[in-house]
Structures are given as structure tokens and as C-alpha cells.
Amino acid sequence: MATSYGLLCDDFYVNMILNTELELPTGRDTILHFFERIQRQFPAMNTFYQRETGEFCLEENREPGHYRWVTVERDRICSGCVNPLSLAAADEQHRLILEWAPYALGVSDLDIDCLDVLFGMDFEYQGNHDEILAEALFSESAFATLLDVPGVKPLSFDPSVMLSLSSDCRLQAKVSLESRTGAYQMRTGKFKEEDQLSLYLSIRQYPDPEQKFSRVDSYNHQRNLCEEWMNTRLIPYFINPIVGAIAQRR
Numbered sequence: 001m002a003t004s005y006g007l008l009c010d011d012f013y014v015n016m017i018l019n020t021e022l023e024l025p026t027g028r029d030t031i032l033h034f035f036e037r038i039q040r041q042f043p044a045m046n047t048f049y050q051r052e053t054g055e056f057c058l059e060e061n062r063e064p065g066h067y068r069w070v071t072v073e074r075d076r077i078c079s080g081c082v083n084p085l086s087l088a089a090a091d092e093q094h095r096l097i098l099e100w101a102p103y104a105l106g107v108s109d110l111d112i113d114c115l116d117v118l119f120g121m122d123f124e125y126q127g128n129h130d131e132i133l134a135e136a137l138f139s140e141s142a143f144a145t146l147l148d149v150p151g152v153k154p155l156s157f158d159p160s161v162m163l164s165l166s167s168d169c170r171l172q173a174k175v176s177l178e179s180r181t182g183a184y185q186m187r188t189g190k191f192k193e194e195d196q197l198s199l200y201l202s203i204r205q206y207p208d209p210e211q212k213f214s215r216v217d218s219y220n221h222q223r224n225l226c227e228e229w230m231n232t233r234l235i236p237y238f239i240n241p242i243v244g245a246i247a248q249r250r
Contacts, residue, residue: 005230006083008239009121010196014090014226015080016219017116018098023075024105031056031072034104041096042068068093075113077101091223098215109213114206117222119230121239122196125246128186129179129197130154132249136241137177155183165225170206173229175199175238199242201226201234 006012035058059069066083079097081090101107134154160176180195203222207213
């Protein structure tokens, strides 16, 4: 089993995204050199390919249910750890990417637009995701009065909020939920088993031009904030109500 967060959902993942101002290099030798260094640290990451849209990808076998992946896109480097055995396991991967990016891809502090750290959870539920979110998060809010009208059902209940965590607004948090239910599923009653209800917590840091930006130090701070917010805000007030609403329908 993954971290204790994995006990609350069907899939839990920790992602890191380093966004750059300039386009990243795409030369064969440069890209292979970058991914070969990652593979030396994580030998099970042995599936390499390029998508039709141009992104380069390296990942582990997904069959066991827990795996690592890294992509190099036009102007960002993305790193993900799905169902990690521990948060430390995800940290090891993301810190390696941040430490190695300047040497392999020429990413300097001047080139960094922002750094994102994301905690995500997927919940399996073959039914109306919007009803789950309406019941779990809006039942005692003003929005609940909109559902009192006969025949009215929730559609596209995808709340998303952004918060400033610093006086200069350079440190931000975003909490969002994503329903996979659409009008077609509601009309037909045909809900796909593989569709998952998702919750995301993302902490973003924009560099302060008056201070030297440390990629790894910033990652550590953002990741710790994600863990704090998960424990004190999201689990009691978002995740537990969602899990409870799903359990009542099974």
C-alpha cells in the first residue's frame, strides 16, 4: 500500500512541475543524457517514447499500480510518482529532477517561471460524480438551495479556488475537484466504471526577483505545505465527506 493518503482513495500521486520562460532543448543527445541520468537512479524507469505532440516521456511499468514518470515538454519539466510507498520516495525523484535540470537541460534560476507541487487523489465511483460533490461539499451552503427545485440535478459541480499564501501573492494554493460526469451520462444513466472523481491540491511558487531562488529549498517548503494542508484542511473537510458520500451509495 502507498502512503497513508492512499488508504483514503483509489489512487494518490505527488507531482512536481518546473515551468520555464524559454523553450527547453530537444536535441537527441541532450534529451537522452537527461533521461539516462534519471534511469541510473531509478532503473525500473525503462519505457521511453515521444508523444505525437512532441513531449519526451520516461516511465515505469504501470501494471503494478505504483509507478514513476517524467516528461520534458516545450517549456516545462513534469515529474510524477503514483501511489508512492512513501512521500520520501516521491521527494527523492523530484529533487533529482530539480538538481539535474540545470546541468542536462540548461535551466538556470533566471529561466524559471514558477514551480508547482501537487498532491492528487482519484476516487472510483460508477455514478454521478456531481451528486457526490453536491452532497459532500455543498449540502449546507447557499448552493444547496438551487437543488431544491423539483427535477433539478447537479451538473458540472467542479469547484476550484485559488488562495494567496504570501503578502506578495508569489506563493499560491489551488484546490480543485474534477467530475468525470457529463450530460450524456446523466441522460442515459451509463456511467463508466473507469471514470474517477479527482481532487487536486497544488502549491505554486513564483520566484522573487529580489532574492536568489533555490529550486530544491522551494520544493521542500511547498511539499511540506501540501502535507500540512492535506492533514488539516482537505482530509477533514473535503476528502472524508467525499469518501462518506461514496460509501453511502455502495
